[in-house]
Amino acid sequence: MHIPDGFLDAKTWVAASLISAATVSYAAKKTREVLSDRQIPRLAVMAAFIFAAQMVNFPVAGGTSGHLIGAALAAITFxxxxxxxxxxxxxxxxxxxxxxGGLTALGANILLMGITAPFIAHWVYHLFVSPGAGRSRMFAGTFAAAWCSTFVASMVCALLLAVSGTVIATVGFPAMAFWHAIIGIGEGVITALVLAYLTQVRGELVFENAKV
Amino acid sequence: MKELFFADNKPVSVFHRLDPRGKIIGIFAFVVLVATLESPPALVLSLGLVLGLNLAAKIPATYLCRRLAWLVPFAGFLVVVFPFITPGQPVFTLTLPFAVLTASDAGLHKAVVLLLRMTNALTALVFLTTATSFPQLLHGFQALKVPPLLLQLVEFTVRYLFIIQQELRRMLLARRARGFTAGRNFLHRHTLETLGQLVGVLFIRAYERSDRIHQAMLARGYPGEPRPERLSRWQKADLCWSVAVITVAVGLKLADTGGDLWLMLWK
Incomplete structure (x- = not known):
């Protein structure tokens, strides 16, 4: 889903960059309140983890494979x-x-995978899972959260490309929707399995951090 | 990739010695303008210039190719797809077993323009990140008022990136040694369960490592904030270089937008 340079027109990437810059600086303030001085090594090593996790391919169908985005996993755990x-x-x-991903498109890519995806995941997860929910409910909630985060982010991506006149909406939306509805299943199942594993072996680790 | 961050970057060319702020501003402006060019000749010209810049900075061609090669799967996909999804005059038709695809002239044009823009921007970024050492680059961004928290996160993440990747590789090797073979699709339950556990274990290992790192940092007297780094003053050469790069980029942009007009005047 990484948009390269040259795919977005000036108005789109400038607008996306402004939204992302404002959100990221607010996030910095917000996280500082909760994680204190431990935040830098903690967030950085987890970013390195997400980086590595994105290298893990999962089989999709017919020999093709997809990889995790990890935004839902990060949003639910942290x-x-x-x-x-x-x-x-x-x-x-x-x-x-x-x-x-491109330099001019960096703001747009942050908007898709760094803002839209985590927030959609967070909202959907908390829509399904209330504190003290059972394991199967948590599993389903995590799956839904991760699937929705992938799908909605891809729709925002199609929107940005359509507004820029790069990919016409009648092609962009169905193509992105189709592909990411499938990829999202992989993202959803793996995120749910990771969460199930984490709650099983280190439950306190998941719930302690998700307060922010 | 490791050498990009941790190499003992000796200034091998005059470009390596330029002020990082100047290089960041110059290259960013270049990418911003080049990413809006519409005509293939202007794009080819700018690609020539930026390749020349890489050459002048003594960046090995093999290294440049290796980094640009990352673009191939994605770019290839787009070049194949774009001609068929953009409306316009049909140029040729492909008859496949399941569908008949028509390539349009507008689509072919768009594919070429997008590919050239992407290659331009990436080549410029390879120049910036190779001719500037990683710490210098961070100092440059800091001097340009990028939030320090973000820069610190980037610096730390890069530091642990390769460690976590190594950990992952070891785990994948161990998985193979245990006789694991991945299923062909995502209905394969065993494959997914193994993957979920793999990522889960990696998560816990990374998490616990971050605690140890934090304690080690405190033990060495980490003040909680980075010490501000001072860059030397701007030299004339830095200013000249940045102005020159931006002028070339603006010139290309003007030639690009004025191209049709000039053609009309000539006719």
């Missing part, structure tokens, strides 16, 4: 504001050093 910082850090490094 809360949406910390997830914004974690994902933004990952996206900045990918853009500058790994040729993944």
């Amino acid at each position: 809360g949406p504001w910390s997830a914004v910082l974690i994902m933004s850090t990952v996206l900045i490094i990918q853009c500058l050093f790994f040729q993944d």
Whole structure:
């Protein structure tokens, strides 16, 4: 879903960058209140973890594979504001050093995968799962959260590309919807399995941090 | 990739010695303007210039190609897809077993323009990140008022990126040694369960490592805030370089927007 340089027109990428810059700086303030001085090593190592987790491919169908975005996992375990910082850090490094996503499109990519995806995941998760919910409910809630985060982020991506006149809406929306509805299942199942595993072996770790 | 961050960056060319702020501003302005160019000739010209810049900075061609190669899967996909999804005059038709696809002239044009823009921007970024050492780059961003928290996060993440990746590789190797083979699709339950546990264990290991790192930092007297780093003053050469790069980019943009007009005048 990384948008490269040249795909967005000036008005779109400037607008996306402004929204992202404002959100990221608010997230920095918000996280600082809760995580104190431990935040930097904690968030950075978890960003490195998300980076590595994105390298794990899962089979989709017919020999093709997809990989995790990780935004839902970060949002559910660390809360949406910390997830914004974690994902933004990952996206900045990918853009500058790994040729993944453009420089002018960095704000847009943060908007998709660093803001939209974690917040959608956070909202959907808390819609389904209230404190003290059972394991199967948590599993379903996590799946829904991760699927929705992938799907909605891809729709915002299609919107940005359509507004820029790069991919016409009648092609962009159905194509992105189709592909990410499928990819989202992988994201959903794996995120749910990871969460199930984490709550089983280190339950306190998941719930302690998700307060932000 | 490691050498990009941790290499002992000796200034091998005059460009390596330029002020990082100047390089950041110059390259950012270049990318912003080049990403809006519409005509292939202007894009090819700017690609030539930015490749020349890489050459002048003594960046090895093999290294440049290796970094640009990351673009291939994505760019290839777009170049194949774009001609068929953009409306316009049909140029040729492909008859596939399941569908008949028509490529349009507007679509082919768009594919070429997007590919050139992407290559331009990436080549410029390879120059910036190779001709500037990682710490210098961070100091440059800091001097340009990028929030320190974000820069610290980037710095720390890069530091642990390769450690976590190594951990992951070891785990994947161990998984293979236990005789694991991945299923063909995501209905394969065992594959997914193994993947979920793999990512889960990696999560816990990363999490616990971050605690140890924090304690080690405190033990060494980490003040909780980074010490501000001072960059030397701007030299004339830095200013000249930035102005030159921005002028070239603006010139390309003007030639690009004025291209049709000039053609009309000539006719």
